[in-house]
Each structure stands twice: as C-alpha cells, then as structure tokens.
Amino acid sequence: MVMLNNISTAVQYTPAGRVYNFGAGPAMLPAKVMQRAQSEFMDWHGTGISVMEMSHRCAEFISIAEQSESDLREILNIPRNYKVLFLQGGATSQFAMVPMNISQAKDTVDYFHTGHWSDKALKEARRFCKVNVSATDEKNGFRSIPKVATWNLSKNAAYVYYTGNETIHGVEFHSIPDVGKVPLVTDMTSNLLTRPLDVSRFGIIFAGAQKNIGPAGLVVVIIREDLIGKARQGIPGLYDYAGHAREKSMVNTPPTYSWYIAGLVLQWIKEQGGLVAMEEKALRKSGKLYRAIDNSGFYINSVDVSCRSRMNVPFTLADESLYDEFVARGKAVSTMPCRKKGWTTSLYLCGSLNGVTVNITDSSHLFGMTE
C-alpha cells in the first residue's frame, strides 16, 4: 500500500516545458517539430497558404514529399531497389494488403504469433491464404519469443511475417529472424526509426506513423521492387502496391498534412544524430523504467529479458489484491480508459491529458518523441 501512495499526481514537464504524454499512439511529437509546424501553420515558406490547403500536385507539396522520402532513405540507408510509399489506412490496412499482393489463395504464409498485433495480422491474413503459425507464446501469455530451435517454418511459404514490437505485450524482436530467401515482412509500427536497420533483409517493412513518425492517418511502406506488380485480381484498386509505386503515393489525394509533419520529424531525427542517437535514447529511457520496476518489489514486468521492449513497458502488481484500488486511483488521475485486462494491467495512467502524470504505465511510449 505504501507504493500506491508513491504514485506522483503532480504535473510533470519535459525539458521543453511541455506536459509529458506517454500515450502509445497517437503519440507525443518532438517539441521542435510542433513549434515549427505551428509557426508556419498559416503560411508555409512565404506562400501565403497552409500546407493543409496545398494541392498535392503543386510544386511546393511535391518538394515536401520528395524531401521526406529522401530523408527516410538517408536515415534508414534504404537500398535503391526498394520503393517508399506514404499511404492511408494505417498499419491495419497492410494486414490485408500484404497477403493480397504477395501471396495467392492456395499459398501458405508463415506468421510469428507474439502478441496482440501479430494476432490481428494473422487473423486478417487467414481471409486470404493458409496461415502457418511458425511460433507462438500464446499459452504463456505472450511473454517471450519462442527459441529458434522450436520454429516451424514452412518449406514454401510465400512470405514470413513478424511484428517488430508488440505494443501491448511489450515483446520486441532484438534481431531480424533468419528465414533464408523467403520474403520477410515486418510490422514495425512501434519500433521503426528507433535503431539502425538492415533494410536489405526485408521484403516489406511497414509502420503506421502515429507512434514514431508523425500524426495518425499515414502508413509508411518500404517494399522491395520485385514484390510489386503481383497483386491478386479482384482486390480494391487502392490495395495494389503497383499503382502507389507508379504514382508516387498519389493514386488519389494523399494525407498531405500528416505527410508534411512526418517530414519534419524525419528532419528532426537527422538533427538528433540519426538512428544511433534514437537507439541510445530508447535504451536509456526503457532501462530507467525496467530498473524502477525490477527494484520496486511492487511492480512486475514478466517479459523474458531477452525480448523486453524498448518502446512500451507493461507491468503487473506483485500483490494482485491491490489491483482494484490501483485501477480506481488510476481512474481518478487519468482521463484515459483504465481497465484490468488479461495478464497485463492495461492502465493508461499516463494521464497527461488532465495535467496529471503517473510515471509508470503499460503504454509508455519511450521513443524519442518524449524527449
């Protein structure tokens, strides 16, 4: 009970004087990006109009789009034989686009089942092809990534899929699975741009923007060119990567303002020192939280240490009888939904929305956005 009383309910400020917001996404954006966007909100670079009001076909917006792609290519060192797409629909749209584009109905595809998001992805894929679960830790409550020796990879999978970081379960792949020559697909919505990455190991990398890249409403897709142009018949036109690649993500009006903010974030990442600096930041912040939890005697993080997430740190209470009071106090200091769900306490106690910050939360989004 002593520990419960130690939860801070005072407003916490960032070095830039902003309220801390540990929401997992839409997540906090860098203060410098927000200040710049606000200053040029009504008049972008002397044009007299807002980026929000610009035609996506005008030279100004095209320069914004090209710069953002160029910066992303530089930051991730993306090889030339990959296309970069800025699309709508969120990462969830990719759960269907991937099988619709790089598998046929008769094909088997391999999925690593490591938590909530890979579970959603493989259930969506089952609508379109045969899904082989290569490895799962479901019975154990998704607390680890099964050992390589236990993986059951198909002989002729159309692709292998894994979730780079499981935002709810706090399980992160710290190395890229070796799947031979089969195209490897990854959802890195919650950990893209948080450390250097060898893009050449992948067939498709995608990430919803609202955690590490920019505002909601944008999903970034990095796709090897030989995987484009093989979409199935009878899918929605917008679900074919080929059109987006050909039209430079402008088959229809793109989410221009979100794209522009993402461009500002990419510039900020470069200024910060790129992905090496982002990785240091993620390790420093998550390390601080894991040390606090592990030394508390009150909180428990039961994810296998080898795959603990650097992005989000779920916890349970050592004394389960305290849950109800803990949730009740959480509700009192936060406008976010507080609920007890499964093995992890889904307490969104970040609560910066009403000016209150609780320092430990299961959805702490620990990437560079909260500086």
Place this chain on the structure above:
Amino acid sequence: MVMLNNISTAVQYTPAGRVYNFGAGPAMLPAKVMQRAQSEFMDWHGTGISVMEMSHRCAEFISIAEQSESDLREILNIPRNYKVLFLQGGATSQFAMVPMNISQAKDTVDYFHTGHWSDKALKEARRFCKVNVSATDEKNGFRSIPKVATWNLSKNAAYVYYTGNETIHGVEFHSIPDVGKVPLVTDMTSNLLTRPLDVSRFGIIFAGAQKNIGPAGLVVVIIREDLIGKARQGIPGLYDYAGHAREKSMVNTPPTYSWYIAGLVLQWIKEQGGLVAMEEKALRKSGKLYRAIDNSGFYINSVDVSCRSRMNVPFTLADESLYDEFVARGKAVSTMPCRKKGWTTSLYLCGSLNGVTVNITDSSHLFGMTE
C-alpha cells in the same frame, strides 16, 4: 490577344487578408478555422498537448469526435436510421467499398457516367459486379446530364450510383435522381455541405473531406443502417462498413487531426447560417464567374446551363490558336501544373502558391472555403 493581357498577375487577398487559393482540393479552409487551429495547436483546451498527440481513445478526443458527428447530423438533418462514419482512404476507397458492401458478384449495378469521377468509380465497380451505364454524355465530352427519358435503369439493380458534382468537367446534379426504391449512392466529395440535402433519399452518401469539409486523409460516409452488415466474404477487414459502424470509426487509429479540423469547419458552417447560407455563397460566387465567362467573348464554358457546377467552372478559349500562349503565360504566373488536356483547358492558374492569382481557372473551388 487583348484579353490575355487583362489577366491579373497581382496578388489578391481575401477579406481576412489571406492569399486567394482556388485549388480544387486540398482546398482553402476558412480563415477562422485556421486561426483557431493554430492558436490551440500546441495546447488543446488547457490539456497541455496537441490534438495531434492525443490518443483516439481518450475522453478529450472522443468528445471532439462526438461533437463533429452531432454537428454534421444537425447541419444535414441526418435521420436517426443513418450511421455517420469518419474513415481513411479518400473517396476512391469508397469506389470499391460500395460494391463490396451492398452488391454481390452476380448483381447488376447502375452508374450515371457524367465525367472523370463517375468514370473512375464505374471502372472500379466493374472489378466486383456487372455495371450498367444508365446514362452517359461521354460522346459529347461530358457537357450535360442526359435527359431523364433516356435513362436506362436496370430492373433489379443492387444500387444506383451518381457523382453529385464532377470536379473536372464542371457538371453538377441540381436535383436528386428518382430511382424508386433502389438504394441510391452518391459521391458528393465536391458538393456536400453546399446546399440543403434530403438525406433520406439516399442509401449511401460519401465525400472526401479535402474540398468542403477539412484536410485530406478523411472521407465522410453517411449510410442507411439496413445497408450495413451485408459485406461480401474475402474483402479486407477495413472495407466492411459493419466494423466501422460498430466501433464508431475506431476499428483502428483514425486520422484524428483531420477529423478535428473537420469538426471546426462544421462549427464554422453552423455559425455562417448552415447550408442555406452555404448555398447562397456558392451561387453568388459561381454566378460571378459564369457571367464573366459568358460576357467575355474570349472564354467559353460549354456545360449545359441546367447542370453547370456551382463548385468548379471549366473553360475553353473561343480562339483555340491562343491556347499555347495562354498556357505559357499560365505557367509563368503559377507553380501549379499547367497543361492542355482534352476539351477542357486544365490550367491551374489559381497560383496563389507563388503569390499570384489569376481570377478565372478551371479548378476554382467556389465553395465557402474561399470566403
């Protein structure tokens, strides 16, 4: 040649002191909306964070979402048996969602073919069912809506589809086609909220936001409840209206910031006097342009007067030999792409982007956004 010299190349300002921007979309937003959004960009209502950084699950964002739906329902007087959805993917996503949700592969669906956008919509629908072209003015270059007596409506169409306003061809339906009891579907991307509308006449109304409602990256769908829950098997999860209706447009992270700006625009429309005021404004502005064109002896608008658009006013030159010089001068005063394409001169001479406004353009978007 005299007329060419009369094209103004001086910067033109709105009463609020903003540069005029006649771009068809993403279009100009009301100055009051932009000023308010800028003022609360970093700190929404004392929360200390931006709407862009808010979780879509928090009480604050849910209040924004609910208010915007409530305002849209009030403005359009939407009956209770209709759902209002705020989705991603643009109007183009609806070109596939409509047939995937309210028709089967064996069904025939009826399309009015009145210009560029209905052409795109019916081509997409052909992937999913049999399309009967109920009426077309293609041979005449899309200058009119064929007379009712010539319509070829199917006996058992799953639905009838028309484009409320053709943004490129400048053809607008000024009354709702009578199609009996067959569900009527309309793409009102460029004319929703520009006059009062009897929503009860429709099965589905949809509109990309970037012309009359808010920023790009959002599409508003108004759908009669009995049409929900009939989606085909094997479609992407996000293409089923049922999930979006059940989850209040939060199946996955919605485009929160675009939704918020749309909410501000809806409040502004109410303050302006609702759709009666919007209609007066559209008639006043388009009337001014048509009078200028018709009296010029230099420009020609050849759309049948009965279906001239109040939203966009395409034109040709009476003397075709002047096209090349006209295009060249257009390029000189605008950063927008200038090209000669088909029967309409696709000159984006609005050019506010480089501080230059030419008063007559084929993509003048004449709705309330340019006050």
